[in-house]
Amino acid sequence: MSTAVQSRTARRRWWWSGWGLVALGAAATTAYFVPPYLVGGSRVPDIDRETAGYYTSLVIHAVPAGTALITGPLQFVARIRIRYPRVHRALGYVYLISIVGASAAGAYSAAVTKSGFALQVAFFVLIAAWLYTAAKAFTTIRRGDVQLHRIWMVRNYSLTFAAVTLRLYQVPLIALMNSVDWLEYREVYTVSAWLSLLGNVLVTEYFIVQRTLAPLARRRKEAPVGPSTVGVS
Ligand code: HEM
Numbered sequence: 001m002s003t004a005v006q007s008r009t010a011r012r013r014w015w016w017s018g019w020g021l022v023a024l025g026a027a028a029t030t031a032y033f034v035p036p037y038l039v040g041g042s043r044v045p046d047i048d049r050e051t052a053g054y055y056t057s058l059v060i061h062a063v064p065a066g067t068a069l070i071t072g073p074l075q076f077v078a079r080i081r082i083r084y085p086r087v088h089r090a091l092g093y094v095y096l097i098s099i100v101g102a103s104a105a106g107a108y109s110a111a112v113t114k115s116g117f118a119l120q121v122a123f124f125v126l127i128a129a130w131l132y133t134a135a136k137a138f139t140t141i142r143r144g145d146v147q148l149h150r151i152w153m154v155r156n157y158s159l160t161f162a163a164v165t166l167r168l169y170q171v172p173l174i175a176l177m178n179s180v181d182w183l184e185y186r187e188v189y190t191v192s193a194w195l196s197l198l199g200n201v202l203v204t205e206y207f208i209v210q211r212t213l214a215p216l217a218r219r220r221k222e223a224p225v226g227p228s229t230v231g232v233s
Contacts, residue, residue, distance in 0.1 A: 023073040025164040033167070034066035051112050061105035064098035065163065071095050072157045092141075099134050099160070103127045116186050122193040129201075130159045151208055158204035159197075166196035 036042050037059045049055050071091050074080060081088045110123035137152035169192035177183040 019073060019076065022161065025168075026069045026073060026161065029164045029167060030066035030070050034062045037062045048114055051114070054109060054112050057105045057108040057112075061102050061109055065102035065106070065160075068095050068098040068102060068160050069163060071098070072160055075153065076157075096134055096138060099130055099156075103131055115189055119186070119190040119193055122190065122197055126159060126162060126193075126197055129197075130156065133159060147212075151212060154208065155201075155204055158200045162193075162196040162200050165200055166192045169195045 033043055042055075042058070047055065047058075071094055074091060075088060075095065106123065107127055110120050110127070113120060113123075133152055133156035137149055137156055140152055141149040170188060173183075173188040173192060174185075177185065177188050
């Protein structure tokens with residue numbers, strides 16, 4: 001096997017391993033946290049049922065948010081995109097509509113939550129970024145700009161995936177909370193929300209630069225600059 005074929009096979013193996021982990025995290029988070037809301041329950045102990053509309057807004061938020069979380073990974077599979085473009089397009093609409101619905105309901109939950117101002121700010125930043133990246137993904141593909149559409153979708157899904165990383169950060173932080181008496185659940189929740197937002201954005205931007213922008217810049221540097229390209233903006 002040639003070195004080029006070997007490195008392509010290795011890259012593909014890495015890609016599928018990463019994809020598998022993301023899809024598994026998305027499916028497990030949705031399966032564990034969303035169904036209780038369909039039967040009037042919640043995984044959150046002593047959930048606030050006093051604040052008007054809060055619990056209902058969580059139900060309306062959780063169902064489309066879970067839908068976006070599990071449909072997202074399918075959109076990145078090239079085989080589905082190429083062989084079944086209609087499936088890709090239909091799922092794309094389901095994904096985008098889910099995000100708009102989940103954002104609207106989540107905005108209400110964030111406005112009335114009793115979890116504190118720092119957490120509210122994190123959620124509003126997340127909602128703004130979620131809607132903005134979804135709008136950019138939509139407008140770029142309407143213009144036929146596939147490469148940019150892909151980048152905006154990666155950015156958007158990394159924000160959707162904050163629902164998974166938020167709950168992962170909570171595991172060691174809750175263990176810490178149980179062993180010290182100065183830490184409260186509200187603080188654990190707030191720190192996890194900010195970490196999931198910043199962590200996901202940083203990791204995603206790193207991969208976008210490494211995998212897309214750096215090779216592009218290298219190719220540009222290697223290509224001879226002809227008179228026709230000079231001064232053209
Ligand atoms: C990334 C954008 C998202 C934003 C801005 C967001 C926002 C929120 C807000 C504000 C709350 C209420 C928190 C509180 O009252 O303290 C909440 C709760 C919740 N969210 Fe999201 N969310 C997002 C994504 C997701 C996703 C993708 C899922 C999919 C599983 C999800 C599932 C839930 C669930 C189940 C709850 C209820 C709390 C619980 O049972 O853990 N959210 N979200």
